Amino acid sequence: KQEVTQIPAALSVPEGENLVLNCSFTDSAIYNLQWFRQDPGKGLTSLLLIQSSQREQTSGRLNASLDKSSGRSTLYIAASQPGDSATYLCAVGGGGFKTIFGAGTRLFVKA
Amino acid sequence: NAGVTQTPKFRVLKTGQSMTLLCAQDMNHEYMYWYRQDPGMGLRLIHYSVGEGTTAKGEVPDGYNVSRLKKQNFLLGLESAAPSQTSVYFCASSYKDSNQPQHFGDGTRLSIL
Numbered sequence: 001k002q003e004v005t006q007i008p009a010a011l012s013v014p015e016g017e018n019l020v021l022n023c024s025f026t027d028s029a030i031y032n033l034q035w036f037r038q039d040p041g042k043g044l045t046s047l048l049l050i051q052s053s054q055r056e057q058t059s060g061r062l063n064a065s066l067d068k069s070s071g072r073s074t075l076y077i078a079a080s081q082p083g084d085s086a087t088y089l090c091a092v093g094g095g096g097f098k099t100i101f102g103a104g105t106r107l108f109v110k111a
Numbered sequence: 112n113a114g115v116t117q118t119p120k121f122r123v124l125k126t127g128q129s130m131t132l133l134c135a136q137d138m139n140h141e142y143m144y145w146y147r148q149d150p151g152m153g154l155r156l157i158h159y160s161v162g163e164g165t166t167a168k169g170e171v172p173d174g175y176n177v178s179r180l181k182k183q184n185f186l187l188g189l190e191s192a193a194p195s196q197t198s199v200y201f202c203a204s205s206y207k208d209s210n211q212p213q214h215f216g217d218g219t220r221l222s223i224l
Contacts, residue, residue, distance in 0.1 A: 004153060032210055043115070043201055043215035044154075051210050089153070097144075097169070099213075101153030 002027045004092050006102035013080055014110050021075040021105050023090035028068045031095040035064050035075050038087045038104065047088075048075070080109045113137050117202050117216035124192045124223050132187040132219050134202030140214070141207040143185040144169075145177060147198040148218070154201065160185055161207075192223045 003026045013019050023033070032051050036044040048057045048064040050073070056065040063076040073090055089104040115136045124130055134143065141162050146154040156169030158177040166177045174196060176188045185204075189196060199220050203213040 034212060036215075041217070043217045044203075044213075046212035046214070049210065049212050091154075097142075097156070097159050097167075099156065101155075103151055103153050 002030075002092060002094055002098070002100045004090060004100045004102040006088075006090060006105050008105060009103065010106040010108070012108045012110060015080060015082060017080050017109075018076070018078050019080055019107075021077070021088050021107070023073040023075070023102055025071045025073075025092045025100075027094070028071055029094070030068060030092050032093040033064075033066055033073050034091045034093065034099075035062075035073075036089045036091065038089060040086075044089065077107075080107075082109050082111045085109050115202055115204055115214050115216035117200075117219050119219060120217065121220045122222070124189075124221065126192060126194060126223060128192050129188070129190050130192065130221075131189075132200055132202075132221075134185045134187070134204075134216060135183055136185075136202075136204040136214070137183065138204060138214065139182070140204035141182075142205045143179065144203040144205075144213065145175070145185065145187045146201045146203065147171065148201060149198050157187065157200075194223045197221060197223045 034049045035047045050066045061078040087104040087106045091101045118133045144159045145157040160179040163182040199218045202216045205213045
């Protein structure tokens with residue numbers, strides 16, 4: 001059974017710092033991996049989707065990498081800003097609508 | 112630019128009561144999903160639909176029913192609410208291609224007393 005873990009559960013950094021959020025999964029037979037952002041009281045917003053054949057995706061200050069063999073993905077945020085404060089979730093797509101979500105990392109960027 | 116709209120946003124029920132959560136999307140998506148989010152846990156799939164008139168069970172379907180009579184709407188019903196169903200419920204939709212991202216509504220916060 002696929003399990004998705006995100007460590008740490010919470011992270012606080014000063015503004016301007018580059019940071020990495022981690023996501024690990026137990027079954028390497030995945031279809032894709034997505035990173036989402038969730039603001040308090042809101043739904044999830046898709047940030048990046050990496051297909052199983054890809055190694056990374058980039059969007060602005062965000063870069064997500066995927067290493068299926070080691071069961072790991074990272075989300076790199078460059079030059080963090082207070083507006084980046086949110087919960088970041090990764091979700092592993094196993095095909096057949098089997099998307100397994102991690103519990104998320106709550107990020108706080110201090111001004 | 113509505114996207115995915117969920118109603119209501121908040122609701123408090125007593126044990127044994129029934130209710131229906133409504134999800135509407137205006138992006139002409141084929142696929143729609145209902146998830147629940149509980150503290151410290153990832154989102155879990157309750158039911159999903161691959162098109163009008165079709166529904167299927169997800170990971171945690173017990174105690175819930177769904178219907179998709181129109182392509183743009185996906186309804187989640189609780190026939191006899193239980194305290195264990197206290198949660199935040201999210202609806203999502205996506206295109207037919209499984210490598211397209213899911214678009215989420217803002218959620219319904221449901222408390223069962």
